[in-house]
Amino acid sequence: MNETMDLKAKLGVDVFKPGNAAHIKIRPGKERDPRLQKMTMICPAGLYSVSEQGETSLTVDGCLECGTCRLVCGTDVLEWAYPEGGAGVQFRFG
Amino acid sequence: MEKFDVIIVGAGLAGLGAAYTLAGQDFEVLVLERGDYPGAKNVTGGRIYLNPARDLFPDLWQEAPLERFIVHEGVTLMAKERSVAIDYAGDELRQEPHQSYSVLRARFDRWFAEQVEAKGAMILPKIRVENVIQENGKVVGVLAGGDELHADVVIACDGVLSLLGEQAGLHPPETPHNYALGIKEVIALDGEKINDRFQLQGNEGAARLFIGEVTKGLFGGGFLYTNKESVSLGIVIGIEDMMEKGGNLEAPALMEAFKARPEIACLIRGGATVEYAAHLIPEGGFKALHPLHGDGILIAGDAAGFALNMGFTVRGMEYALASGYYAAQTVLKAREAGSFDAETLSEYGRLLHESFVLKDFQSFQATPSFLNNPRFFSHYPELKGNILRDIYSVPAGLKDRLYPTIRKYLGLGEMWDMFKDFRKVTKI
Numbered sequence: 001m002n003e004t005m006d007l008k009a010k011l012g013v014d015v016f017k018p019g020n021a022a023h024i025k026i027r028p029g030k031e032r033d034p035r036l037q038k039m040t041m042i043c044p045a046g047l048y049s050v051s052e053q054g055e056t057s058l059t060v061d062g063c064l065e066c067g068t069c070r071l072v073c074g075t076d077v078l079e080w081a082y083p084e085g086g087a088g089v090q091f092r093f094g
Numbered sequence: 095m096e097k098f099d100v101i102i103v104g105a106g107l108a109g110l111g112a113a114y115t116l117a118g119q120d121f122e123v124l125v126l127e128r129g130d131y132p133g134a135k136n137v138t139g140g141r142i143y144l145n146p147a148r149d150l151f152p153d154l155w156q157e158a159p160l161e162r163f164i165v166h167e168g169v170t171l172m173a174k175e176r177s178v179a180i181d182y183a184g185d186e187l188r189q190e191p192h193q194s195y196s197v198l199r200a201r202f203d204r205w206f207a208e209q210v211e212a213k214g215a216m217i218l219p220k221i222r223v224e225n226v227i228q229e230n231g232k233v234v235g236v237l238a239g240g241d242e243l244h245a246d247v248v249i250a251c252d253g254v255l256s257l258l259g260e261q262a263g264l265h266p267p268e269t270p271h272n273y274a275l276g277i278k279e280v281i282a283l284d285g286e287k288i289n290d291r292f293q294l295q296g297n298e299g300a301a302r303l304f305i306g307e308v309t310k311g312l313f314g315g316g317f318l319y320t321n322k323e324s325v326s327l328g329i330v331i332g333i334e335d336m337m338e339k340g341g342n343l344e345a346p347a348l349m350e351a352f353k354a355r356p357e358i359a360c361l362i363r364g365g366a367t368v369e370y371a372a373h374l375i376p377e378g379g380f381k382a383l384h385p386l387h388g389d390g391i392l393i394a395g396d397a398a399g400f401a402l403n404m405g406f407t408v409r410g411m412e413y414a415l416a417s418g419y420y421a422a423q424t425v426l427k428a429r430e431a432g433s434f435d436a437e438t439l440s441e442y443g444r445l446l447h448e449s450f451v452l453k454d455f456q457s458f459q460a461t462p463s464f465l466n467n468p469r470f471f472s473h474y475p476e477l478k479g480n481i482l483r484d485i486y487s488v489p490a491g492l493k494d495r496l497y498p499t500i501r502k503y504l505g506l507g508e509m510w511d512m513f514k515d516f517r518k519v520t521k522i
Contacts, residue, residue, distance in 0.1 A: 010370035044372035066372040086220030090134040093280040094199035
């Protein structure tokens with residue numbers, strides 16, 4: 001719990017600009033793919049979670065656009081794009 | 095339909111390096127950047143080594159907003175309950191021109207983009223390139239924000255995922271094997287405090303790498319660079335290792351555990367995290383490089399795979415700058431030849447092979463397999479830590495002789511394993 005709070009606080013200091021639609025989506029029927037479950041451990045922004053039914057879901061708010069999930073899951077599991085121009089995380093230090 | 099001479103995708107060091115070189119050469123150069131401003135999507139560890147790329151951009155460095163020049167180098171083997179550190183400080187690191195600087199990319203790239211614009215190139219931020227446009231297998235432009243933009247040649251500097259190269263059919267989608275995940279916090283700290291804590295004066299800086307318990311034995315490590323008024327602190331984890339051996343380890347929790355280590359906590363005490371970032375790092379070296387060109391397209395920077403982990407030095411930005419420069423030189427030659435086909439653009443690979451870029455990649459092509467040795471990430475830090483623990487220990491009774499103390503850890507089996515591990519160094 002503490003750690004989740006810490007992560008939320010960390011993402012809270014970043015600047016995000018809203019986009020129109022989610023830029024990463026789980027392809028229908030792929031919610032139980034084991035690669036998606038790995039992302040609950042690996043995603044640096046902690047955006048993946050698994051339900052009690054074993055289905056993985058994703059929220060893109062707070063996405064750091066690193067691309068790790070595209071490598072781990074592949075494009076057969078994720079419909080993956082960068083956010084539209086001007087949207088998403090905007091680093092001030094980098 | 096809009097037509098340009100050159101379209102550069104991505105205002106990072108490769109893209110801006112290419113645009114800077116082409117601007118003012120009677121070219122219509124357009125740089126497309128998906129961030130709110132150039133630098134908004136760009137992340138480094140980070141430190142840039144200037145020597146190799148300095149002369150390619152001779153007018154750039156005098157005013158460049160770099161952070162601190164690095165005069166202290168450190169490597170720490172981190173065991174579970176102890177650590178062993180090497181600190182290197184040499185007079186040559188204090189002499190000008192300084193060989194390396196800490197840097198914050200959002201600041202540096204934004205400034206660099208202004209220099210590029212002053213030379214006459216056009217940079218459009220807030221524009222995402224969705225795809226390349228191909229005609230008969232030749233790249234003739236890009237689809238960006240729903241608009242078709244055509245060009246004689248496209249320079250893809252679109253970052254580590256290299257989506258454009260993939261769309262142009264130059265390489266398949268990337269897999270976890272050759273990549274590591276970097277997580278970084280920028281922690282604001284008073285400049286005087288930084289100087290006191292890291293034994294620095296004025297604008298001197300320190301760089302430290304950490305290996306071992308940082309990643310709980312997985313491929314990777316930690317890093318710390320001092321900036322003017324902040325430190326960049328982070329970890330790097332091999333993605334394949336994380337998938338196969340990560341178990342219950344969570345990447346964000348590894349970062350927190352690293353920060354909580356007493357060796358680190360005292361360095362960042364009182365600091366406030368002002369940014370949290372993540373970025374992929376190419377780790378495959380020479381063998382994992384992407385094809386560097388196609389018909390009507392050149393690939394530079396991270397998109398080509400131009401990052402090199404040499405163990406003690408971790409490099410990427412100077413390769414990005416130089417590959418952008420050589421991509422631009424290739425475009426200049428192609429214009430003279432009046433052709434931007436694959437054969438003409440293959441000049442790019444030749445130029446890179448003659449330069450430090452591919453020479454370095456060839457020289458260090460054995461490093462990825464050397465470094466990808468699990469013993470470096472837990473066994474050696476523990477071993478060195480244990481030997482030093484016993485050497486420093488003064489018990490209540492008699493102290494053991496030195497040789498048996500060391501010999502206890504360095505039996506024949508261990509010596510043989512060490513020999514096998516380090517024999518690979520002869521290939522580097």
